[in-house]
Amino acid sequence: MEASMDVKGLSATYFEPLIQAYKAQVVHQTPEEYQAFYSQLTEAQKSLFMFHVYYNHASKSMPDFFWWTGYFLTRPKIWNGIKKGLMFFEEYTLERLLDRLEELYKRHHWTGKLPGKTDSLDPKISTIIQPYFLKYGCISNKSLETIGEYILGHPEEFVNPFVEKKTL
Template structure:
């Protein structure tokens, strides 16, 4: 049996592979996203943020600001946490959003030009984000464990059997 992290990754890998293929071909990624089950959509958005944001304080800041600037990704991320019932992590990200908005961070990709150094050049922003990122790092292992439990309880939302072949 797969461990929690391996299960989440096993369900995510085929999704990100298809996403990258469609992106390389220049196809409309909204079509791909809409073909996913609600569970796959929630996992995809959570995992794409988590993979980057969990790496460091700087990555948590930059990827959160980037998702916020895209609009749809940020909304999708918050929706995915609601879907999985992860209110504590949702609260952390909403607090992150509040800090980013209050400090004038871009709300569109056209305006997005943040370097990863930006955070460390603004001490008050750094202090606020440090607290939120610390909470994020404390909470996210439990979130991943609960998402894995959700996948095990609702495999039909993540795994499809096609002609005796397992498709994730």
């Protein structure tokens, strides 16, 4: 179990220099800054970055899960990047869950009228979204392990002159 915990933590360890570089380079949040940053990453780094863009926001609570899913759905380039990253790591189960969430949001017209971010959900929405959130918690936990194992097997894909080298 201890080794599993270390493997799960690898994605966060390798994500940290990416997010620090992002914060340093994407100062004004312009599409040009974002593209310049993103174009410097390897495919593995892009996939890790996009996974954590979603995971770090959506995993905090059910209201965060609901709101951030809707937010990213209104930004197709980001949403598709998240799903592409999952496919890179062969995380098809989580990618399919995101597809089902996309269908759910369209069916309920939630993306067009996303409320302001709050710490609670309307009880009706909560009832609908809870099973997805619970499933997401289980699947994303396994994803952390899968990504960590990928990093162990391919550390060179996560290191380039742009990001400082992390040692295992």
